[in-house]
Amino acid sequence: MGFRIEKLRVLRENGQDPYQITTARQTHHAAEIVADFERLENETVSVAGRLLARRGMGKVSFADLLDRSGTIQVFSRLNNLGDDSYAAWQNLDIGDLVEVTGEVFRTKMGEISVRNMEWRLLAKSLRPLPEKFHGLRDTDTRYRKRYLDLIVNPEVRETFIKRSRIISFMREELERRQYLEVETPLLNTIPGGAAARPFVTHHNALDLDLYLRIAPELYLKRLIVGGLERVYEIGRNFRNEGMSNRHNPEFTMLELYEAYGDYHSMMELTEALISGACMEINGTYEIAYQGTSLSLAPPWRRMTMVEAVREYVGIDFDLIETDEEAREAARARGLEDVPARMTWGEALSECFEEFAEQHLIQPTFILDYPIEVSPLAKIKQGTNGRLTERFEIFIYGREHGNAYSELNDPFDQARRFDDQKRRREAGDEEANLPDYDFIEALEVGMPPTGGLGIGIDRVVMLLTDQPSIRDVLLFPTMKPLGE
RNA sequence: GCACCAUUAGCUCAGUUGGCAGAGCAACUGACUCUUAAUCAGUGGGUCCGGGGUUCGAAUCCCCGAUGGUGUACCA
Secondary structure: HHHHHOOOOOOOOOOOOOOOOOOEEEEEEOHHHHHHHHHHOEEEEEEEEEEEEEEOOEEEEEEEEEEOOOOEEEEEEHHHHHHHHHHHHHOOOOEEEEEEEEEEEEEEOOOOEEOOOOEEEEOOEEEEEEOOOOOOOOHHHHHHHHHHHHHHHHHHHHHHHHHHHHHHHHHHHHHHOOOEOOOOOOEOOOOOOOOOOOOOOEEEOEEEEEEOOOOOOHHHHHHHHOOOEEEEEEEEEOOOOOOOOEEEEEEEEEEEEEOOOHHHHHHHHHHHHHHHHHHHHOOOEEEOOOOOOEEEOOOEEEEEEEHHHHHHHOOHHHHHOHHHHHHHHHHHOOOOOOOOOOOHHHHHHHHHHHHHHHOOOOOEEEEEEEHHHHOEEOOOOOOOOEEEEEEEEEOOEEEEEEEEOOOOOOHHHHHHHHHHHHHHHHHOOOOOOOHHHHHHHHOOOOOOOOEEEEHHHHHOOOOOOOHHHHHHHOOOOOOOOOO
């Protein structure tokens, strides 16, 4: 680093402080020059970017210049630049940001290059970059210093470009379907719409504790009451829970609501969004995730939770009448934690999560969740009030989304909130909090509505074959390093 | 939260039974007018994650701590 600072000092003394430069010429990008070589050959272009590798041959040298599209080779020759300019070029360091102008041509070895006829140092790099060949491997450094990761690991840049394209695709698809993009509060007085522990913060002027939202659901449904009919929000949710390769404390959800839809229309939309995004970035529905072949071609398999438990767990909850029988069956199958008050629905849900989820590798909609775990979903008729019109999306054994026919009966919603309140008082810190203003909104009248939430980070992991959620978040949550 | 593993030069990694701290790339000096992990010759570079202990002697063994990874618990 010392040598580089000294070089900068000399430049400044000679009135060539690169940090004073305010504009640069960049007529083309690296990938464009390679792709359009036939048309650009012998044309003069200006490229700008970071010097990555250099191969000096004495009076001739080669360098790789990285811009947002990729790398292009720069060919520099003493004859073209003159003594001073060539010497200064040779004095550059890997990592320096430069602008180069010259003709596009192909070298003797066939490499498409820019002939350096004129160049400027745009900014000095004072710290050495990680090694070009092995790249930066250490996950700690990669996540904490993502700028280095992006410079030296090209596939990382590709992943985040794909993430952006996936989200753009979903916006476009919802736009086509005449959805309105909205924004609702991140600072909540009642953290609702999900079962999760919130982060707490404080508003000084109001002397009021506020919660970072755990889901936008209750706000978005108020907008359905307000007549916007089709709304969506792509934004951050915050949940104060454990971290893993699938969980980050802040994560991105797509939530949407469609008046006059139900959970069946949400299935079709789910396929359009996820399969469509897959086709958009991969050009196929057939992908591999961590070595496992997956087919995202719609329509996806649909099965009820009762069917899934029957098939993968070997218990037929349709044949079980009482809570006691359900507990007995679950215990007999090996479910470990079976409290004495466990209900039929809880036993079904626990058996599913414990023994069935892991088998759902190919995309599968699991339908009809027990009412106890679905306080915001409409009752499915013909199930004695035990089940709701709800589904979750499982791919590679992981949940990727959740949808309901939204509960719009204010009396029923009030009873469900009361039930959640009892669970909370019984020690369940993650039970939903009652939101009486939301019930008032339902009293004004909410049309039958389908709602859907998709975990964007997990979809990006899936479609870009990344093993950890931290690989699809530019700045995943990290513990600070001690002093 | 618990368990296991990792942490050595700017980066990627070796380091045997406890006995002089190593390599490649990067850097520095020089040679080289079509290279592409350029090549060739030479040089410098260390808080072995931090703290404590055992020992004549610790990168190596023990204890405590930090950060990361994996698994697990928790988790719409």
